[in-house]
Amino acid sequence: MTAGGGPSDAEAIAQVLAGDVEAFGVLITRYESGLLRFATRMLGSRDAAADAVAEGLVRAYRHLATCRDPARFRTWVYRIVANRCKSHLARRPIGDVSLDDVPPVAAPEDAGEGLERSEQLERLERALARLAPEKREAFVLKHLDGMSYEEMSVVTGARIPTLKMRVHRAREALLAALKESP
Amino acid sequence: MIHDLDPRIHGALDGELDRAALTPEERALVERLDAAARALSGTPVVPGLSRRVMGIIRRPLASPVARFRRWLTSPQPVTLSLRPVYSLVIAALLAAVLWRGPVPAPMLGAHEGVAQFVARFPEAHSVAVVGAFNDWRPEATPLADDDHDGVWDARVILPAGQHEYMFVVDGERWVSDPLAGRYVDDGFGRQNAVLVVRPVRAE
Numbered sequence: 001m002t003a004g005g006g007p008s009d010a011e012a013i014a015q016v017l018a019g020d021v022e023a024f025g026v027l028i029t030r031y032e033s034g035l036l037r038f039a040t041r042m043l044g045s046r047d048a049a050a051d052a053v054a055e056g057l058v059r060a061y062r063h064l065a066t067c068r069d070p071a072r073f074r075t076w077v078y079r080i081v082a083n084r085c086k087s088h089l090a091r092r093p094i095g096d097v098s099l100d101d102v103p104p105v106a107a108p109e110d111a112g113e114g115l116e117r118s119e120q121l122e123r124l125e126r127a128l129a130r131l132a133p134e135k136r137e138a139f140v141l142k143h144l145d146g147m148s149y150e151e152m153s154v155v156t157g158a159r160i161p162t163l164k165m166r167v168h169r170a171r172e173a174l175l176a177a178l179k180e181s182p
Numbered sequence: 183m184i185h186d187l188d189p190r191i192h193g194a195l196d197g198e199l200d201r202a203a204l205t206p207e208e209r210a211l212v213e214r215l216d217a218a219a220r221a222l223s224g225t226p227v228v229p230g231l232s233r234r235v236m237g238i239i240r241r242p243l244a245s246p247v248a249r250f251r252r253w254l255t256s257p258q259p260v261t262l263s264l265r266p267v268y269s270l271v272i273a274a275l276l277a278a279v280l281w282r283g284p285v286p287a288p289m290l291g292a293h294e295g296v297a298q299f300v301a302r303f304p305e306a307h308s309v310a311v312v313g314a315f316n317d318w319r320p321e322a323t324p325l326a327d328d329d330h331d332g333v334w335d336a337r338v339i340l341p342a343g344q345h346e347y348m349f350v351v352d353g354e355r356w357v358s359d360p361l362a363g364r365y366v367d368d369g370f371g372r373q374n375a376v377l378v379v380r381p382v383r384a385e
Contacts, residue, residue: 021240028232037225050228057235121221128222143219149196168192174218175187175211 006030010070017065024061031074032057034145035081041140042085044129052088056081075154078145082137082155089133120178127177131170138163139170187211230314237318238368241356271361275300295379297340299325299347301359304332306351313347313374315340320350342381346374 006026007015015023035056039049060067060077067076128136134156141147141155142163149160156163193199194212201209278298299311309325315338316322325334346366349357358365362375 022236024239025232025236028235032232033225036228036231037223040226041222046226046228049226050231053228054231054235054238058238061235061239120218124218124222140222143215144223164192164196167196168187171192171195171215172187175215178214178218 008071009073013064013067013070013073016061024064027060027073027077028057031077035078038078038140038145039081039085041128041144042082042133042137043088044125048088049085052084053081056084059084072154075147075151078141078155079157085137086133123177124174127174128170131173134158135166135170135173138166139174142167191215233317234314237314240318241312241372242354272363275361276363293342293381294339295342295381296337297345297377297379298335298337299349299359300333300335301325301349301361302333303349303351303357306332306334308352309334310350310353311336311338311347312350312356313345315345315347320353325349340379342379345377345379347377348372348374 006012007023009027009030012023012026016027032053035053036046036049039052040046043049043052056077060080067073069076128139131139137156138152138158141152142149147155149163152158152163153160158166188208190199190204191208191211194201194204194208195215201212204212275298278296301309303309306327309327310320311323311325312318312320323336323338325336327334346368347359349359351357356372358373359375362377364376365373366376368374
C-alpha cells in the first residue's frame with residue numbers, strides 16, 4: 001500500500017499481470033499528470049503530448065511483464081513516453097517545437113504582476129523550446145519532475161556526467177532568457 | 183546568450199552544496215532558477231485521457247494473422263465510393279445521422295444528436311457497438327435484430343461531434359464497420375470507423 005492508501009506500483013502491476021485489467025487505471029491516475037507535463041514540455045503541444053502519453057501507456061500495458069523492477073515503474077514508463085516523444089519529434093522538421101498549446105499560467109494575484117509573470121513564462125518557454133531535445137529532456141526531468149540523476153539515467157539511457165552537463169547548459173540558457181529585455 | 187554559471191550554483195541546485203554556503207548573489211541566482219522551474223511546471227489538463235487509454239487496453243489485441251485477414255477482406259473507402267449499392271446504403275446512413283427533425287428520445291439536449299448504427303451480420307448471435315462514448319465496453323450498447331434478417335441496428339444519443347467506433351460480433355470479434363465513410367488508424371494496428379454526429383438545434 002502507498003501513503004495515500006492505494007496499492008503500490010508493484011501491487012497494481014501484480015494485479016494487472018494476474019488478469020485484472022482495471023488495476024492499470026491506478027497506475028494511469030498516479031502518473032498521468034506528470035507524464036503529460038513532461039511530454040507537453042518536450043513537444044510544445046498538449047494534443048501531441050496527449051497522443052504520446054496515450055501511446056506510451058498502452059505500450060507500457062502491453063509490455064508490463066517485461067518491467068523488471070515493478071517498484072521502479074515510474075522511471076520505466078517515463079522511458080517509454082520519452083521514446084514516444086522522440087519519435088514524434090523525429091517526424092517534425094528539426095527544431096520545430098511549437099508553443100501553441102502549452103499549459104496556462106496560474107492565476108496572478110494582480111494584473112501587473114500577472115503580465116510580468118506571463119512575459120517571463122513566455123521567454124522561458126521559448127528558451128526551453130530552443131534547447132536541443134536532450135537538454136530540454138534533462139532539465140524537465142530534473143527540475144519539473146524532480147528526478148535524481150540516477151533516475152534520469154534510467155529514463156534516458158545517458159550517463160550521469162552527460163546528464164549533469166545537459167542540465168547545466170539548460171539552466172544557463174533559461175537564466176540568459178530571463179535576463180533578456182521584454 | 184548562454185554563459186557559464188559558477189559550479190557552486192549548479193552544486194546547490196543539485197543538492198550537493200548547502201545553500202547556506204552561497205553568497206547572497208549566488209543564492210539569488212539559485213532562487214531565480216527555482217522560480218523558473220516552478221513557472222514551467224504547470225500541468226496541462228487533458229480530459230478523457232485515462233478513459234482513452236483504458237478503452238484501448240480493454241480491447242483484445244488483434245493477432246498478426248487476423249490483421250492480415252482483415253486487410254484482405256475489409257473494403258477500402260475508395261471501393262465504397264465506386265459501388266452504387268454501397269453508396270446508397272451510406273447515403274441512407276448519413277441521412278439518418280444528419281437528420282435534424284424531431285426525435286423520439288425525450289431527453290435529447292441541444293448539443294446531442296442521434297447516431298444510428300446499422301450492420302449486416304447474418305451469422306451473428308449478438309452485435310454491439312463500442313467506442314469512447316461507452317468506454318469501449320461491448321456490453322454497454324447492443325444492437326438488435328428483431329426480425330432475424332441479419333441486419334442489426336441501434337439508435338444512440340451521443341454528444342455532437344466526431345466519434346470513433348467498432349462493432350463487436352458475438353462478444354469477441356472486433357470488426358470495423360465496412361460501410362463507414364471514414365476510418366482512422368488507432369495506432370495499434372486497427373482501423374476505427376468514424377461517425378460525425380450533428381447537434382439537434384434548440385427550438
